[in-house]
Structures are given as C-alpha cells and as structure tokens.
Amino acid sequence: MRNRRLPGFALALPAWAWLAVFFIAPVGVVFWYSFGYKPGLFGTHANDRLSFDRYLEVLTPTFFDTFVATMWIALAGTALCLVIGGPVAYWMAVKAPPSWRGLLLALVLVPFWTNFLVRTIGWQVILAPEGWASQAAQAIGLPAFDILYTRAAVLLGVVYNYLPLMILPLYVAFDRVGEPLREASRDLGANRLRTFWRVTLPLARPGIIVGVLLVYIPLMGDYITATVLGGAKGNMVGQMVAAQFQTAQNWALGSAMAVTLIIVIVLSASVVGALLWLVSWPLRRAHRVMLTEASR
Amino acid sequence: MNANNDVRILASRASAPLVRRELSRRGFLAVAAGAGTTMLLAACTTPGGSPAPAATGGTLENALSIYTWGDYDAPEVLEAFTSEKGPRITLDSYGSNEEMIAKLVAAKGTSGYDIIVPTGVFIPQLIENGLLYKLNRDLIPNIQHVDDAYLGRVWDPNNDYSICKAWGTTGFVYDKTVITRELKTWDDFFDAAKNEASGRTSVLDDPVEITGIYYWANGIDWDTTDPAEIDAAEKFLLEELAPHIAAFDSYPGGAAIPQATHALMQSWNGDARLGIMNSPEPERWQWVLGSPATELWMDNWAISASAPHPEAAHAFLNFVLDPEYAVAQIDYIGYHTGAKGIEQMAEEAGLGMLDMVFFTPEQLATMQDGEINEAQERNVEIWNKLKAAAGA
Numbered sequence: 001m002r003n004r005r006l007p008g009f010a011l012a013l014p015a016w017a018w019l020a021v022f023f024i025a026p027v028g029v030v031f032w033y034s035f036g037y038k039p040g041l042f043g044t045h046a047n048d049r050l051s052f053d054r055y056l057e058v059l060t061p062t063f064f065d066t067f068v069a070t071m072w073i074a075l076a077g078t079a080l081c082l083v084i085g086g087p088v089a090y091w092m093a094v095k096a097p098p099s100w101r102g103l104l105l106a107l108v109l110v111p112f113w114t115n116f117l118v119r120t121i122g123w124q125v126i127l128a129p130e131g132w133a134s135q136a137a138q139a140i141g142l143p144a145f146d147i148l149y150t151r152a153a154v155l156l157g158v159v160y161n162y163l164p165l166m167i168l169p170l171y172v173a174f175d176r177v178g179e180p181l182r183e184a185s186r187d188l189g190a191n192r193l194r195t196f197w198r199v200t201l202p203l204a205r206p207g208i209i210v211g212v213l214l215v216y217i218p219l220m221g222d223y224i225t226a227t228v229l230g231g232a233k234g235n236m237v238g239q240m241v242a243a244q245f246q247t248a249q250n251w252a253l254g255s256a257m258a259v260t261l262i263i264v265i266v267l268s269a270s271v272v273g274a275l276l277w278l279v280s281w282p283l284r285r286a287h288r289v290m291l292t293e294a295s296r
Numbered sequence: 297m298n299a300n301n302d303v304r305i306l307a308s309r310a311s312a313p314l315v316r317r318e319l320s321r322r323g324f325l326a327v328a329a330g331a332g333t334t335m336l337l338a339a340c341t342t343p344g345g346s347p348a349p350a351a352t353g354g355t356l357e358n359a360l361s362i363y364t365w366g367d368y369d370a371p372e373v374l375e376a377f378t379s380e381k382g383p384r385i386t387l388d389s390y391g392s393n394e395e396m397i398a399k400l401v402a403a404k405g406t407s408g409y410d411i412i413v414p415t416g417v418f419i420p421q422l423i424e425n426g427l428l429y430k431l432n433r434d435l436i437p438n439i440q441h442v443d444d445a446y447l448g449r450v451w452d453p454n455n456d457y458s459i460c461k462a463w464g465t466t467g468f469v470y471d472k473t474v475i476t477r478e479l480k481t482w483d484d485f486f487d488a489a490k491n492e493a494s495g496r497t498s499v500l501d502d503p504v505e506i507t508g509i510y511y512w513a514n515g516i517d518w519d520t521t522d523p524a525e526i527d528a529a530e531k532f533l534l535e536e537l538a539p540h541i542a543a544f545d546s547y548p549g550g551a552a553i554p555q556a557t558h559a560l561m562q563s564w565n566g567d568a569r570l571g572i573m574n575s576p577e578p579e580r581w582q583w584v585l586g587s588p589a590t591e592l593w594m595d596n597w598a599i600s601a602s603a604p605h606p607e608a609a610h611a612f613l614n615f616v617l618d619p620e621y622a623v624a625q626i627d628y629i630g631y632h633t634g635a636k637g638i639e640q641m642a643e644e645a646g647l648g649m650l651d652m653v654f655f656t657p658e659q660l661a662t663m664q665d666g667e668i669n670e671a672q673e674r675n676v677e678i679w680n681k682l683k684a685a686a687g688a
Contacts, residue, residue, distance in 0.1 A: 129555075148557060232683065233687050248673055
C-alpha cells in the first residue's frame, strides 16, 4: 500500500500550477514589459530595446506624493483595523460563550455576501451631505455632517471593507492559544493582564502578523474604496498605474510603476515585520529568563 | 519619455494621416513582436484576427453579441430586435474606449463580439489595427434616416466603418443655492470654483476633458501639441484649479447631482440632464453649455473585424437606425442619436429638458472634434499631477 501512495508534494501540485500560470507568469510579464517602451501613439508596449528608463520616469515628485498619500491611508487603515478588530477577535475567541462563536463568525462574514463596490457606494449614499444619515442627525439637532470626500470617509470605508480580513486570522490565533494555557498561567500566579501579555499575545503573534499583512498589502493596491469615498482626497497610487495601462496606453511605464509598487510593498512589509520582531524582543527575552528559572 | 522615442513628429497637419498610418503600423508590429515573446501569448495569430465571413444579406445567425458602454441602449429596443428578427442578444459593457480596444487586441480575433461602440476619436486607431469590419452599406439602408450633419466626420469620412450612435458635449452644472450669480462661460466656471464652490467642485475624470477646459476658455486649439501651450495649461490648472477640486467624477448625474454632493460639476450634457431630472429639487440646478468653445464627442456603431455573426450585426444596425426607435433611445440615454427630425419627435413625445439635448446651430459651431495625438502622454501626466495636488 505504502508504495502506491503519491509523494506528498503531489497534493500541492494543482496549487503550484495555478500559482505559476495565474500569478507568477503575469507578474513575470509585467516585469518584462517594464524594461520596454511605448512605441508611438497607438502602441502600448515594445521590448525590442531594453532599458531602465521607465523606472527613472516612475520616480517623479507626482508618483512620490501619491505614494506617500497611499502609504498614509494604508498604514492608518491597517492600524485602525488592528485596534478595532483585535478586541473583537479576542472577545469572540476568549470571552464569548462557545455556542455563540459559529454565529459570530457568520456575522463577520455577512458583508462578503455583497460585492464590495456596491457596499462602498452604499456608504457614499449614507455619507452624502444631504443623505439620510445627515438628515437624521439634523433632525435630532446635530450639525449636518460633511465627511464624504475627506480622509475620514476614506478611513471609514477602509475599516469597513477590511475589518473581516483582520478579525478572522486574529480570531483563529486567539482561539488556538486555548483555555488550558491561560489556566496554567493563572495557576502559576499570573494575573489576567500578565497572562494576556505573557501568554496569549506572544502565541497569537503569527495571527497578528497575518492580519496586518492581509489588510496592508491589498490596501496598498486598492484605489476603489479610496476614490469612491474620498474623491480627490482618496488619490491612490493604484489609480496612477491603472491610468498608464488604460488611458495613456503606456504599458511599459505602467508596468514599471507596478513593479516599483511591488518592491516597496515587500520592503515596507519587511520593515513592519522587523519592527514587530523588535517590539516583541523584550517579551521573548523575558520568556527565556522565566524558562531558565523554571528549569533550575 | 519623448526623449527616448524614435518617433517624434513635426509635420504639417495635411500630412498627419499618412504619418499616423506609418506610426501605428510600426506601433502595431512592435506590439505584436512584444506579445509574441511573452509566454502566454506565444500562440499569436494574424494581428487583428481572422476576418469575419462577408455579410451579404443571407440568413441571420441566431445570436448577436454587443460590447458597448454600460446602460447605453433602451432594453425595449434590444428586445424588439430579438422578437422581430430572431437573434438572441448578449450584452457586455466597458467603461472606456481603451478598455474595449485592449480587450479586442488581446483577444486577437477571438473576442466573439459583433458590435462595438467606439468614440469617434478612437476609430482611426481601430481601423489601422484592423479591428473594424468594413460595413456592407447595402444592408443598412436606414442610414438614410441619419442627419447628414452627423455623418462623414473626420475620423471616418465615408462612414465605411461606423455610423453615429449618439453624440454629446461638455458643460457644467451648478447649484443655484450656493452660486447665486449667473455663470455662462468656462472662465465663470474657474471663478466659481475658486470662490463659492471651492472644495465642492468636481471635474470629469478624463485627461483631455480637464485640459480642455483651459483650452476652450482661452481660445486655444483643443488638439494642440505645442509644448508651450501644454505647459501653460498645466501651470494654470495646477495652481488655480487643483486646490479647489473635491472629486474627479465622470458621471455626476448618477449620484452627485441627485444627492447634492457638490456645488459645481463639469459634466456631459446627457448625464447632467438625467441627474437633474432625478434630483428631488430639479429647479436648484443650472446647466451651462461650455463657452466660448466646447467639444462634440460621438459614439459610433461599428462591427468588429472578427464578428462571428456579421449578418445579424448588419441587421441590428439597420434595425436600430429605424426612426421608430429613436425616441425610445433618446429617452433612455439622454443623448441625441443623430436621427433626422428627432427633435420634433422628442418634443411630441413630451420629453423634458430638451435644451440639454438639442443645440442651436450657433452652439453647434462652438463644438470641436477632438483627436488622439502626441499630447496624450502629457495630458495624462497633467491629470496625475492634478490628482496628487488635489489630494494633498
């Protein structure tokens, strides 16, 4: 029997093939295009002359300004999702009665039943200066709110659209720590706060990192949420890339922008990862001391 | 970018068609060469795809696929075609000409679309790349119902490939409760944007429409490729207009006018009209046709070179040009279809706000055809800079 079993990696082949054809190859094509140029008015790209010139064209003040604005929205959005989603996930995994958990998870997933563009435009209707929410506020004596087409509206939309992506991995992470470890921690004399900082949080760290990446990376490329709710204040670098492919029909420059974006996302994600590692270093050091003491 | 291009143009306007033909042929070969080297497109066929079988007025195929702008035909007209002529219609939509062209080029004749609706300025590009079917005009006698004024435009002088589907122009809409004075020209638009409507102004999300405002206001040729004029447009728009822009919105009639989100909005006439008609307070809004000059854009019926159902496609073009359906179309999309006598028909049908659909000969004389030219890249650059500046 044993001999007739397929080698372990065979199970992963479909996934690898899928990734190779639909992810690696297109990214490779984009890399290739980025070294070409736009051949005349009606051409989109040509690669018979290769150069890094497109990358020099990418690095303009406009790209830089737009990039900084994008990064600001992505970082602020990720931080807000973490601050709001963290306690929710913790409550769901640790505090809520176990019989509720299935229902709570379903509720987190409900927004995914509707297309995200429709949901975002829904917010546009709600936030409009003369929309029903503003009128309701005025009816009870509050001032009319005028937050549509501001950074605040962008962040609201971002948190709304991305929160489930933060809550789900955090929930799994907190859930996996498990009651027995927390109980053991309390039995060894740690209070609840200490248990949280010393046991739950360090063990949930992979989930936190996954959640942060799941929100931050797509957010860097998303420009729909930001433009629908932020108008001119929601200008994102993804929009510039799309404009080169679509309106300017300059696929070479668009590809160079996309590659630059990929590189910066990888770099910034690494920096965030390194920061998280540094922050948690004292925690781990404390652990090591504890374990040494315990082994004596 | 320009510095690295082999292709730079300094030629008289008369020689432009020839130069453009050469340019795009080279461009297309280069595209095909680039595509041939990529692994996904390795199995590349003849550029432009296999030619469709000729339409000779034979039996109609049982299907027809239309690739057009979203929500651009009255459903009852499409239904009438299927029930009277037979072919079932599959409808697919795009949001920009570039998107449609990119799809046709990438599909290399396998897109499966029969009818496409490109804007006039893109038709030379489509013809050069062999993406359009040369119409068999014998099968489209109803072209006689199209007003001569909307036939034989510069991009297809003999209507060999295209027939007017709808045309429109650009102006702006303002909220009379915010801007109480009367606005009449693009200069007034700039002035109101800087004052009453600062931070509550939107412009069309399209590079040539935005630079267009400056050119139209200052009597400069909209198709200019003069670097000095383009630089002046950039400087003015960045310094004078950008700080006051709240949004780049091509369809304010969809939400911004009914919801009163902005006070001053550059808009196309048909979209503005639908927006005002859908507003709970239509009397609050004032439409102004861009002045002293503005544009005339025209979307055109055309058949894809690789159309799988050419007979049905010709039958559809002939069907839809029948004056019987002109009113239904104009009522649905809010744009002039180019049909003869349509103004009278629309009045008899009791359609509202017709001054936003039909224009006087004097107004028509101020509307310019655009073109896609070497300035496009700079226009996109200006557009991106404006967005960055307005978002700061």
